[in-house]
Structures are given as C-alpha cells and as structure tokens.
Amino acid sequence: MRFNFDLSEQSTDSRLSLTPKEEVEWVPLQKHPVFSAPDAVRNGGGKFNGAPKNLVAWDGASRLYYWDQNAQCLHRISVRLGEPEPTSILAASPSKVMRADVKLNFEVSRISINRNGSALLLIGSDGLCVMYLYGRTCSSDNKTIICRTVSVGSQIYFSSSNVIRTLQVSWHPYSDTHLGILSSDSVFRLFNLASDVMQPEQEYYLQPVEPGRYRNAASICPVDFSFGGDHLWDRFSVFVLFSDGSIYILCPVVPFGSVYKWESILEIYNDAQTFGLRSVNSLAVRNSSLAISWLEATFPEVAQETIDEGDLPALKAHPHALFDSSVSLQGPLRKICHGGEDESLAVRGAECEGRAVSFLYNLVSKDSIVVTSWSGGQLQIDALADEIQPVWTVNIPPRLRVDSQDRIHGLAMICEPISGELPVVKLDQPLDHTVWLGHPPPLLRLATVDLALPKNTESGSIITMSIDPLMQERIYIVHDGGIDSVVLHFLPFTSQTRGKDETNRSPSVHPVLNTCQGETSSPSPLCGFVSLSDSFGYSWIVGVTSTQECVVIEMKTWNLLLPVQIDSEKKSVDLGAKKEIDTPDIISKELLSGPKVILLPQASPNLRSVAADSIEGRSTLHQYFNLFQENYVEYAHKVHFELKHHAPQLKRIIDDQHARLSEAQNKVLKVEERQSRLEERIDHAVQQHNSLEQRLQHLRNLPGAHKKPLSGAEHALKAELDHFEGVELDALHSSIEALRARLRRLTQSPEGSPGNQQRQTLGKNYVQDAQISQLRSLMEKLSLVNSENLKKVKLVESALKKQESSRY
Numbered sequence: 001m002r003f004n005f006d007l008s009e010q011s012t013d014s015r016l017s018l019t020p021k022e023e024v025e026w027v028p029l030q031k032h033p034v035f036s037a038p039d040a041v042r043n044g045g046g047k048f049n050g051a052p053k054n055l056v057a058w059d060g061a062s063r064l065y066y067w068d069q070n071a072q073c074l075h076r077i078s079v080r081l082g083e084p085e086p087t088s089i090l091a092a093s094p095s096k097v098m099r100a101d102v103k104l105n106f107e108v109s110r111i112s113i114n115r116n117g118s119a120l121l122l123i124g125s126d127g128l129c130v131m132y133l134y135g136r137t138c139s140s141d142n143k144t145i146i147c148r149t150v151s152v153g154s155q156i157y158f159s160s161s162n163v164i165r166t167l168q169v170s171w172h173p174y175s176d177t178h179l180g181i182l183s184s185d186s187v188f189r190l191f192n193l194a195s196d197v198m199q200p201e202q203e204y205y206l207q208p209v210e211p212g213r214y215r216n217a218a219s220i221c222p223v224d225f226s227f228g229g230d231h232l233w234d235r236f237s238v239f240v241l242f243s244d245g246s247i248y249i250l251c252p253v254v255p256f257g258s259v260y261k262w263e264s265i266l267e268i269y270n271d272a273q274t275f276g277l278r279s280v281n282s283l284a285v286r287n288s289s290l291a292i293s294w295l296e297a298t299f300p301e302v303a304q305e306t307i308d309e310g311d312l313p314a315l316k317a318h319p320h321a322l323f324d325s326s327v328s329l330q331g332p333l334r335k336i337c338h339g340g341e342d343e344s345l346a347v348r349g350a351e352c353e354g355r356a357v358s359f360l361y362n363l364v365s366k367d368s369i370v371v372t373s374w375s376g377g378q379l380q381i382d383a384l385a386d387e388i389q390p391v392w393t394v395n396i397p398p399r400l401r402v403d404s405q406d407r408i409h410g411l412a413m414i415c416e417p418i419s420g421e422l423p424v425v426k427l428d429q430p431l432d433h434t435v436w437l438g439h440p441p442p443l444l445r446l447a448t449v450d451l452a453l454p455k456n457t458e459s460g461s462i463i464t465m466s467i468d469p470l471m472q473e474r475i476y477i478v479h480d481g482g483i484d485s486v487v488l489h490f491l492p493f494t495s496q497t498r499g500k501d502e503t504n505r506s507p508s509v510h511p512v513l514n515t516c517q518g519e520t521s522s523p524s525p526l527c528g529f530v531s532l533s534d535s536f537g538y539s540w541i542v543g544v545t546s547t548q549e550c551v552v553i554e555m556k557t558w559n560l561l562l563p564v565q566i567d568s569e570k571k572s573v574d575l576g577a578k579k580e581i582d583t584p585d586i587i588s589k590e591l592l593s594g595p596k597v598i599l600l601p602q603a604s605p606n607l608r609s610v611a612a613d614s615i616e617g618r619s620t621l622h623q624y625f626n627l628f629q630e631n632y633v634e635y636a637h638k639v640h641f642e643l644k645h646h647a648p649q650l651k652r653i654i655d656d657q658h659a660r661l662s663e664a665q666n667k668v669l670k671v672e673e674r675q676s677r678l679e680e681r682i683d684h685a686v687q688q689h690n691s692l693e694q695r696l697q698h699l700r701n702l703p704g705a706h707k708k709p710l711s712g713a714e715h716a717l718k719a720e721l722d723h724f725e726g727v728e729l730d731a732l733h734s735s736i737e738a739l740r741a742r743l744r745r746l747t748q749s750p751e752g753s754p755g756n757q758q759r760q761t762l763g764k765n766y767v768q769d770a771q772i773s774q775l776r777s778l779m780e781k782l783s784l785v786n787s788e789n790l791k792k793v794k795l796v797e798s799a800l801k802k803q804e805s806s807r808y
Helices: 007-016 039-044 232-236 263-275 282-298 490-496 573-580 615-701 712-747 754-762 767-808
Strands: 025-029 056-058 065-068 072-082 090-091 096-100 110-113 119-124 126-130 143-147 148-149 166-171 178-183 186-190 201-206 220-228 238-242 247-250 260-263 312-317 325-327 356-364 369-376 376-384 392-393 398-404 408-415 442-448 463-466 476-480 482-487 510-515 528-535 541-546 550-555
Touching: 056 110, 056 528, 065 110, 072 143, 072 528, 096 126, 110 148, 110 166, 110 754, 119 528, 166 220, 178 220, 220 356, 232 263, 238 356, 260 263, 263 282, 263 312, 325 408, 356 463, 369 490, 476 528, 510 541, 510 550, 712 767
Parallel strands: 096 143, 201 408
Antiparallel strands: 025 090, 056 065, 065 072, 072 090, 072 096, 110 119, 119 126, 126 148, 166 178, 178 186, 186 201, 220 238, 238 247, 260 312, 325 392, 356 369, 369 376, 376 442, 398 408, 463 476, 476 482, 482 510, 528 541, 541 550
C-alpha cells in the first residue's frame, strides 16, 4: 500500500487566500498543461546558446518547480510519486503560478532551491536573484502569487563597469541562507542572504600559482566548485576545479551561524587531540593545535566538559578567524603512486581532451568521490585516498570587518598553496608520515570513462553531473545528446569494510535518454533535469526538452550493484531441474503405476470342493469381494476422477500449443516477406560499396593525394598548438580582463561610495599600494607572454605552410 498525503499545498493555500479553492485534477506529469506548449513555442524552443540550462527544481518532498522562459514565471506543481503505478508520477493541474515582484532584466538559465524550500535562486549570465517562495496572492485574479525577489551581488558581478562573470553558484549544504559564488576573477565568496545580499560575508582570493612562478594560463582560471559532504573535515571543505583539471581544497570554510551535529564536531575534535597533539612530529603538533583552537573558538561548546551530548544535539558556528593565519589553498591534488610507479606520473596533468568543464563531489558511505568532466566527453573518477585536514598559512593575516563591539561580520583572505615541492604519497607509507602534516589528500584513480559524445561544437561538449538521491553510487551525466548514468561498483574504503572483493571492477555506463533524433541531426540539449525518489525505494528522473516536452523515466535500483556470478558446474544441473519443474504433471505417477499389488489371504487346500452357497464359501467370496472393491474399484474411481479433472488442463495445453504454432507460422511468413527486401538492401549496399571504391580510387589518383603524413614530432607540435589555441589563449584573455577589471575597481572607484566610507572608518583597506603594483606587473607579464606566444604561433603556422607548399 502506498499513501501520499499532500497537506502542505492545502495549508499554504488556506493561508494565502480566503477565496474558494478551485478544483484540482491529477494528471500524469508528462501530460501536464505546463508542458503542453503551442506549436509556435515548440518551433522556437530549440535554440541553444551554448550555456548549460536547468529550469527544473525539486524541494525533496512533493513540489516540483519549473521556470517558464516565455511567460517569465515560476510554476509550482504538486506531485504524487509512484501513483497510480510505481512507474508513473501524478501532478496537480492547474499549477500555482509565482512571479517576481520586480522585473528581471536577464535570461534565467538555471534555478536552484535551498534545503527547506523557502527560497529559490534565479541564475543567469547577466544576473542573479533570489526569490522567496512564501509570497502573497495577487489581488487581481487570486491565482498568481507575487514573491519578493532581490538581486545578489549586483555591484560586484553585474555592474556596467565590470567584466567579472559568475562561474558557479550553489547553496551551502549546512545553511538555508548562505550562498557560494565562484567568479572569473578567481575569488570564492560566501553571501549571507539573511544579513546582506550586496556585500559578501566571506571572500577567499585564490592564488594557485606562487608569485614569480608561471606554469600556464589555464592553471589560474577556475571553472567550478563543490562543497564537501557529511564526513569529518569534508563538511568544512570547498573543492575548486581549474581549467587545466587541477583540483584544490579550501579547509576550513564555515558560514557564520550554520548548524552541525554535536557528534560530528566532537569526532574531529577528538581526532585532532589523539593523532595530532600526541604526535612526535612538531609540524603535526602545530597544525593540530591550530585546528583545535579554531574548533574551540568556532564551537565553544566542545571545550566545555560539563555539557552532555544529549542536552545539545546540534552546534551553531560562531564567527571566527585566526588572527595571523589565512586558510591555505591545498593542492593541486596528486595521483597516488603504487609501489615502484614512476613519481612523475603523480604530478602529470590530465590526459583527457579539451579542458575541464565541471566538477562533482560525491560521498558514498566512507568514500569521498570526485568526478571531473572534460569538454572532449571524458570523465575522470577519483577517490580521496586520505582524509582532508585543515591547513593555514601563517604570517598572512586575514582582513576582518567588525562592528563597534568588535564582533566579526565579514572576512577576506588571500589563499595560497604551501611553498615548496610536496612529497609524493605512496600506498606503503606509514600513518605517521601523512597525518596532520599539511599534505593535501592524494587521489586514487578509479576509472576514466569516455562517453563517446559527438564532436559537433568547436568549444566541446557541455556536461553537468548530479547524484541519484536514492543510490549514491549512481551519477547522472547530462550532456548535449541526452542523459547517461554511471554506476560505481568499486569503492576503496566501503568495499573493504563490507568484505567485497571487487578491486578491478570498473564502473558501468548506461544510456538513459537520447535527445538526438538521428545520426545526422544536431543534438538537442535538455533545458531541465531533476532526479526524484520516495521512501519506498523508487526512483525517477524528469527531463524537460528544449521544445518544452516533459519526459518521466523510472530508474531501477535494486539489481544494479549485484555482482554477476556464474557457476559452470551447476549450470547443467540447474537446467535439468528447471525442465523438470516446468513440465506439469498431467496424471500422477501413482495412477500410472497401476493398482497396488495385494496379498491374497491363505486359502485352505479343499477350497475348490467347497460349495458357493455354503457358509464357508459365502465367507470366502465376501472376503475376496471386499479386497476387489478396496483396490480395483477405488483405483478405477481415482482414474476416472483424474481424467475428468485434467481434461480442462489438457485442453488449455493443446490450445496453447496451437497458439504458439500459429504464432511461429506468422513469424516464418514475416521472415519470408522480409527476405526479399533484405536481399534488395544487400544488393543496393554492394552496389554502393562498389561505387565508393571507385570514387576512392579516383581520389587516390588525384594530384596531391600522396602527401607525406606528418611525423610523430609534427603530430605532437600540432596537438600542442591546438591545445594552446583552445585553452591557453582563452585563459590568458580572461585573466587579463579580470585583472584589468580588478585594477579599474581598485584605482578608479569613487571616493564617496558607501563601501569606501565604511572601509575608511574601520581602517580595513583590502588593497594596498604594493598589491596594486603587483597586479600591474602581473598584467604586464601576462601581456608580454601573450604577445610572445602569438608570435610563436604565427611563426609555426608559416613554417607549416612552407612545408606543405614544398611537398606539392
């Protein structure tokens, strides 16, 4: 039995309006009127501007949200999962229409809802707004709900004088009011929507390359970020992905006022005291002492021994920052070495095609999984081989924003990696060589998955990833051509604790939805995707196409993680037993064996001389008659009953055999009909093959067809030039634009702005003259490098052209 009560919709509607409630009709979700767009909308809805879209969100309970681009409104749809059948979803019609109380001057490309379902983000390339969903009913028609909508960080990201772009926006998993934003100026900001939507609460200026050192431009361009999960220090971590595929970690990063479980904080507090303070390594003692002091200041209750765990189930984070230390940028995360493996492989860059485009963190039981997707259509799946630990850089004090009572309201700090070369971590190292030494956790490569996506676009494939809420081992991959699912079968720590021996079992990839109509048609990306699940163990995915059509697919979960086991010894025995089980018993074996053999009573020798009408003869005849009746007559009755009882069953079997025979005859006729067409297609294919061979022979005879192929060095040079053109030049241009924007903001900002007045009164200037000169020199260096690289590219291209002309 499945019970699904939707009382939230009724209670909310009763609070919003006193008018009589209109009748609600429950229809399948894919047939909802919201997704039944007119032909004009369908014909124009296939345009795709190259940016990933997701206009669908789910609150985790019974409400689905869909942003209508044409009507510029939000539809709130109440759903019933698994009704009337487990494969379907019912939706309430009509939906609740929700509009912003201000006019949006940008196109919404993605929506995201917070944990408690009270606020929803409207994200676009030219704007960012938060819509508070508990609004008021419009008085004109009593059907539209007007929601309060405010812009977030408009002075930083979307002003006319700035070219800073938002790269990724995400809700914090431990706060309903905190928002994380990664921008193109290599700054990660945390906004507290409950206090200030214009000024960030925390700012982290990312500098993955040390001053004076240069690797490549892609290594300083961030792409994506993700918050950590509910595991030790992972819950205080932020993972940042850069364009060259390198991954960095910020730890600890805690929103002011966020709530955490008491046992979780106590676990990492005891770990720091046990494995850090008692270590013989002075560096481990110093790092653990900083972590303990930070924990005691951020969560003062952990230092109070009188507080019981049952009295305080959750702890609230207090604003705090170490006085003379800034959070270190840990990384880049390196691949772990196995025994005698070459150490150069540990620091080698990604070998996938294109550039890194998206990042996903996934916590499965005890394993922290990170997935990096590339524009060439590949996925790199790694597991953290060690635990994350907080690391600070000493003698780099943060900038604090305080009030008149010296209470912290905001902070900003420069995050740099640890200077010097980090040692390469190997599997056979003891625990004392890795714990609390400030080393970033190494990566254990689980698999590299090639999705084999069509290479139709110059910029590569756009890939987004999400986790199945019911089965954490399954990851959904949404790309230009549809949806794929990747199921992880081997997890290092989880498989070890469960006693599974699946070390070499690679992930399985399953195609879920294909949006390409044919091989020659262009891909039609989805504009909405969400994964749903209920408490009964059922899972669905909902997709909205660019033509505003809804697709609902039930996802099987119970048998995906079962290992495939085949016993060759018992195979023949099982087949024989199966045949015996499948064969029905028409007549019992007892009846087929005949009547039972009875033993006649011992007769007297003078039985033949006894008369039948005598007393002794009558007694003997009566005895023989009873034996005949008990055996032969009863057996005849049983045979009659069995034959009469099994007659319908025999008729059913005969009818079934006749039906199967007619079905087989029909199939044979269809095969005979198709055989002629198949022969015609084969003849046509042979003729086409012959014509193609003739055309190929003519092409081979053309002048210039016998060009000398490129050598290995020339191929390597060409690949390097292609990589430089696709990644390095764009990265250099974006970094130069970001530096110019930051320099213009810092040097030409008006003196009378409210932000400058506050900074002057508090005496907390974020930029000094030395930093401005450093930015100028860095911009000049980048410009010189860019011009030199352009000259080199032109020289190489001219040399290649000369070589090609000389070959002709």
